[in-house]
Amino acid sequence: MNFMDKALMCAKKAEHLGEVPIGAVIVKDGKVIATGYNMREKSQDATKHAEIIAIKRACNKLKSWRLDDCDIYVTLKPCPMCAGAILNARIRCCYYGAKNLNDNDDLIEKIMDSTKLFNHKTKLTFMPNEQCNIILKQFFKQKR
Amino acid sequence: MNFMDKALMCAKKAEHLGEVPIGAVIVKDGKVIATGYNMREKSQDATKHAEIIAIKRACNKLKSWRLDDCDIYVTLKPCPMCAGAILNARIRCCYYGAKNLNDNDDLIEKIMDSTKLFNHKTKLTFMPNEQCNIILKQFFKQKR
Helix, strand or coil, X not given: CCHHHHHHHHHHHHHHCCCCCCEEEEEECCEEEEEEECCHHHHCCCCCCHHHHHHHHHHHHHCCCCCCCEEEEEEECCCHHHHHHHHHCCCCEEEEXXXXXXXXXXXXXXXXXXXXXXXXXXXXXXXXXXXXXXXXXXXXXXXX | CCHHHHHHHHHHHHHHCCCCCCEXXXXXXXXXXXXXXXCHHHHCCCCCCHHHHHHHHHHHHHCCXXXXXXXXXXXXXXXXXXXXXXXXXXXXXXXXXXXXXXXXXXXXXXXXXXXXXXXXXXXXXXXXXXXXXXXXXXXXXXXX
């Protein structure tokens, strides 16, 4: 199972709870060190996106706010908050499995590339995974 | 004491802990409902900025991820993560007391105005407060 599939497994946990199905895993030295899935509704906390939860856990595990040499795999392209958190945590690469249809103007690319604000730059890579798309489409179809 | 002065008091708490002195307060119906100050170093958590802490507390207090009719006062212009969190929480207005000298290209304005990603838009207003600047300058001067 590849890392995007592991992120997808996290998204499925969110789905079971009735949350928008988005999942994330953080990888260091070829091993998953932290996972997260969207918990906004259950927690009623606007910051509880998959990526933020995974970053907090990874920081806690490594006892460092600097997640050097770590990569994050997320099922959906991050929102501005999560893109900023990924950058703040100095994560090396961010791989995402599905595009956000509402995202244009390359805002997320601009955040990841905002070297004037940060010394660090996170490489953002689209790693297409049809299942990451399907799980979201099905969720919103059921909600309608 | 105005709300920016209250945010500044939070920044001073961060300063006492050796953290970059940044503070935030969230206001609803003319009352402070949550406060936060930067705790990145003490917690070794990349997400523990003043705004994120205040937003989490406000969500917890209101038992809702939607901070409708809430405003946030922060001593320094938010970073992309915090700007995204403010938007995610549907905060009405964001007032900041000092500009971030490394911020250009209006990235934060673009995040706050990213209506394609969100139905919501947060009004961003610079409310100059010389003390917000001085506390940061003194902190970095001592660090050098």
